[in-house]
Amino acid sequence: MKPPAREITFTLNGRPRSVEVPLTLSALELLRDVLGLTGTKYACGEGECGACTILVDDRSLCSCLLFAVDLDGRAVTTIEGIAADDASEPLIQAFVNAGAVQCGFCTPGLVVQARHFLAHHANADRAAIKRALEGNLCRCTGYQKIIDAVAERVAALHERGEEKDARSRS
Amino acid sequence: MRGPDPEPVAGPAPRTIEGASLIGQRISKLDAPDKASGRARYIHDLNLPGQLHAKIRRSDRLHARIVSIDTSRAAALPGVHVILTAQDIPQRGLGVNKDNPALKGEKVRSLRDEIAAVAAETPEIAAAAARLIEVQYEDLPAITDAAAARAPGAPLLHDNKPGNLALTFDYEHGDVALGERESDFVVEDTFRLHYVTHCCMGVSGMIAEFQPNGRLLLYSNTQVPFLHKREFAEILEMDPGDIRIIQPPIGGGFGSKLDIYPFEPICVFLARAARRPVKLVYTREEEFIASPTRQPVILTLRSGCRKDGTLTFRTCTTLHDNGAYTSWGATTPFVMMQTISSLYRLPHCRYHTDAVYTNNPYAGSFRGYGNLQATFAVEQHMDRLAEAAGMDPLSFRLKNAQDPGETSLAGLHFRTCGLKDCLRTAAERSEFPVRHRRAAAARNDGSRVKRGVGMASMLHVGGGAKIYPSDGCGTILKLDDFGRVTVMTGASEIGQGSETVIAQLVCEELGLPMSAVTVVNNDTDITPWDVGVHASRTTFIAGNAAIGAARLAREKILRAAARLAKSDVDSLDLHAGNIIRKNDGEIVMPFAKLLRALHFSEQADLVMTSFYYEPPSKHQDKTFKGDVSAAYAWATQVIEVEVDTDTGMVRLLKVTAAHDVGRVLNRLGIEGQIEGGIVMGQGYAVTEDLVIENGVCRNPAFRDYKLVTAPEIPEMDISFIETMDGEGPQGAKGVGEAPAICVAAAVANAIYNATGVRICALPYTPERVYRALHAAGAG
Known part of the structure; x- marks a missing residue:
């Protein structure tokens, strides 16, 4: 049936x-x-x-x-x-460069969550980043390098003075 | 057996260009781009044409005789292809004691026991059919307490195991009675270590397919593919050569995939019966209920020292709850005894352990392999004895720490030993002495939230572990005519970064950029033999094998280049993808051009080399004496905690870690291993608790099994002590397990420093800490 x-x-x-x-x-x-x-x-x-x-x-x-x-x-x-969106390439690269990926099973979910967070909180501090990632479990990395990856994007967006259009550019 | 040249692994390759070395750089993982963009295909993401889905029917009784199994209703469900019970497959036991048949026929001994299995068109049909299987039981008295299992007259789980004794170990050096007589201070405690489980983010799974030629192809997450070939062959009554294991990217290992578990042969037997590929993937609940755990232990330790702080003796007995079947958990004393006998200079030592069968879940291997449990006890006693002798924890440890070149009385030879540097570095960077004194003085100041610092050190194998006939790894190197290198290694990648480090070591030898290397590491039909990912061995063993193969290739290339360029071999070097002259760095020819010239010459030759590295460690003798590893890893961690005496909440504020890693190869990778290990240790110490009540797992979900999350991680300050191990690849030692090992012990000592209350059981949940503080009148 x-x-x-x-x-x-x-x-x-x-x-x-x-x-x-x-x-x-x-x-x-x-x-x-x-x-x-x-x-x-x-x-x-x-x-x-x-x-x-x-x-x-x-x-x-x-x-x-x-x-x-x-x-x-x-x-x-x-x-x-x-991954197919060129505007997100720096975010994926930030995960790679920061060493935020080990077994990688949690990583896609974290990248999606980070993408969403950066679009809405381009001025976030480290504590806000941690809170934003609280709902994503990772068993390998101890989170430090994942937080580093997102913090790097926050800093880069800041540096380029792109806060205004961060919504579409994270 | 060593490779043809015993020397090539002894030291760094000669380098002529300043700053060109890859060693110690921050190199991102080769597989990271695919993983971060969702392109990596894990076993869960793979599906084969014609594939069926499997589901296991498990016991809902703790201990019972199986009276009957009726599969007729399940078989009548449309879409069901095969149902197997014990009578359909050979009754061979799996595991260390061969006591765990894949499907149980006569009786069940725990709630996870596999009784029947279904292969059907969809996972939903398979699950529905599994539920329709009717099992009649005759209950037997159950034992869920390890001490009760040993009592005279206790019901037996396995008829051939009197006293429910699964495995026992004894170790001794010196004379502990003499040691106790020579002691000015003696302390004794019983420590209780709980159940935790691996929680790999990727759940367990397998796809089995019999190929048209009769060979078996397994897509498997195993950490030990070559050992599994043989084990599967025995169970399946096949020729091991007819089994090919492919490992897709693995969603976490941590030791959980070191043994063969019933679901794996079940999947294969279903595929054989169905004549179709069969995929079996756990649900998360099943992963919690049916996966191995870390070994729970009740450990009684008695230790002594002289007035001057010199350790005199240590007596240790442990009781391991083996669960219903025997996996690697029962063998963790093999590692525990190294910490008990050899973490510090110790004249007299005795250790006895029993692993006893109960109707509880069984324990497997888990990152650290018993060492978290042993270190938890030993390092708390170091603090207790220091206090008794009126010494601070740092001076007491330094007094008893060993030096490079020493051999412990257990026969472990420490060619390099950075423990004293680890102790001093961690203490200095964390301001341990002053913070420790200050916190102890503030214990009774009436404040609600107290702070404290605790210190713990650890010793673990760092150069492989000789527990199988061989501890080696093979590498095949293939250079194509465009200058690209394919490294075929037996070593498995489980997320730890071995693939990247192996590529890096090869590039270092051949003067190539990382982009010139492809690593093939997941297909037993292609890759050479390796004993598996365990014992923090892969960088050390597979790294040495890769260097060996690369040095052979390097020699061959330089000889050919010298011939073509009519110069002396010793005057040439490889750098940045070119053959160069050593003295002035002038390019003689590009690497790729040379390879093509070789390939297409009259005496055509392809550059392919192979190397097998077997470390110079030995098997311990029957009394567990001897040098089990080619190198040993050391570490000290100082942890600062905050204890809320009103709620019992313990927060980790900062972990200052100093690790003797031999040498840093990939700085990014090693930081990741240490950070991840520390946070895993934090979970063990504070949040994680697999609650097993009367044999029943009460929290088989992330909702109730509390993993550490991002906001809860401590600040981490990591120092590397580079002791340049002579046997290690470029001087490196293993590091995978080390960072998780001493966290719980350091937290225990920190809680004591903060509150004056010593809590000898884990985890430090608010309830446990609150009760302990209030029982001691310190709340």
Whole structure:
């Protein structure tokens, strides 16, 4: 018996997308298992670790806690969208340069979260950065170098006097 | 067995150009760009055509005879392909004692026990089918307390293991009775160490596929691919040569993937029966319930010293709750005894341990391998004895610390030993003596929030660990005609950065930029043998193997260049992708051009070399005496804490760490290892607690199992003590486990410094600390 499903239309990484989704499917499962966007990770399935973080209408959310049907009409950005966006290249490079990546499983979620944070808090201090990353668990790095990576971006945005348009340039 | 040339690993390569060395630089990980942009494909991200999904049906009884298993309802579910129970597979035990059959047929001994497994079209169907399997049990009396398991008349978990004894170790040097008679001060405590678990962000998983030619292809997260080939072959009754293991990027290891666990052969047996690829991936809850833990230990330590602070003896007994089956946890005493016997100069020592079967979860290997537990006890006793002798913790440790060149009475030979430098550096940078005195004096000042500093040191293997017949690693180097180098190494990358360090060492020898190297490290059909990622050995062992292969290539290239350029070999060098003249740095020819010339010449030759490095360590004798590692890592950490006496909350403010790492190879990588290790140690000390009540895991979720998060990390000040180990690659020693080892001990000493209360059980949760402070009247 086919489970009840619904057709949804949303913007995925800047492109319109229509797909029929079972009502019980999570956004995480839709992205990973149906659409093949495996950069978004499953690590807990209950919104505790942040590995599945995506942007939905400019909010950072755990995709494991969202129903896929609730993406209908929204704009969704995943790590794949961020990686393909030239404006985010410095952020990804900052993670690489700072040594913020070890096993790397939590990293896409952290990059998405950092991207979102930088867009809204371009003047943040270190304590604010730490608070912004609180919902993302990392077992390898001890967080120090992840915080360094984000702090480097904050400093760079500052230096170039880009606070005003930081929203679109993080 | 050594490679053809015993010398090439002995020291840094000659360098003629100032500032050209890669050693000690901050080099970002080769795999970081893919990982940071979501392109790295972990096992969870891979799917094979025709793949089925597997689910395991686990026991819901602690200890019971299996009366019947009815799979008929599950089998009738559309989409189910195969259901296996114990009667469908050979009953061979897995693990150290071969006591853990992949599927349990006669009885179950813990809640995680695997009874049946399903392969189906989707994970949902497999899970639904697993639930439909009906199991009838006949309950048996359960034991969930290690001491009770040893009592006469206790029910037996395994019929062939009288007294429920899984494994026992004894170690002795000197005469502890004599040592005690010579003591002016003696202290004794019983320390209780809890369950914690690895919490790799990537959950466990495997994909098994029998290829058309009958060979088995495993996509596996194992840390020991070559050992696993043999183990899988035994279980599957196959030729090990017919097994190929590919390791996709691994979402964290920390020792958790050092043993073979039931889910792995189960996945293979399902694939064999279904004649389809089968993928088995845990849920996070399953990961908590069914993965190995760190070894819980009850440790009684009795230690003594003379009035002048000289250590006299140490007697230690430990009781390890082995759980229902025996994995590596039961063998952690092998490492614990090194700390107990040899962290300081000690004339008399005796150690006895029992690992006993219970119906609890079983423990595996976990970064530090018993050393967190041993160090927690030994380093608290160092503080207690120092206080008894009227000495400060630093002077007391310095008095008993060993020097380079010493051999401990356990036979560990410390060719390099930076402990005294670690102690002095950490103490100086943290202002330990003054802060320690000040905090002790302020203990009774009536303030609610108290501060204190604690110090702890550690000793761990830093040059491999000879526990298997070989502790070696092979490297194959292939240079193409464009000057690109492919390094095929047996060493596995689990996030720690070995891939990058190996590439760096090769580039250093060949005078090439990092961009010229590709590392192949994840396919047993291609890579040469290696014993696995464990014991902080990879940089040391695989690094030496890589250097060996690179030096052979270097020699071959320089000889060919000398021939072509009609000059003397000794006058040439490799630098920045060129063959250069040593005396003036003049470019003779580009590296790639030489390789092409060689390749296309009349005596065509490709530059390929291989090297196998086996460290000069030995197997310990039957009494556990001898030199188990080619080098030893040392560290001291000073930790400042804040204790809220009203709430029992302990906060780590600052960790000042000094590590004898031999030499820094990749500064970025080694900082990352130490920071990550410190925070993992912080979790062990303060927040993490896998609650096992009567055999039941009560908190199998991140919601209730508290990992440290970004705002909670302490300030970290890290110093490197470079002792330039003669046997190490460019002088380096292993560092992977060291930073996690002494955190809990230093926190314990810091809490005592702040409050005057010594708490001998972990973790230091608010409830435990509050109760301890109030029981002692210090709250």
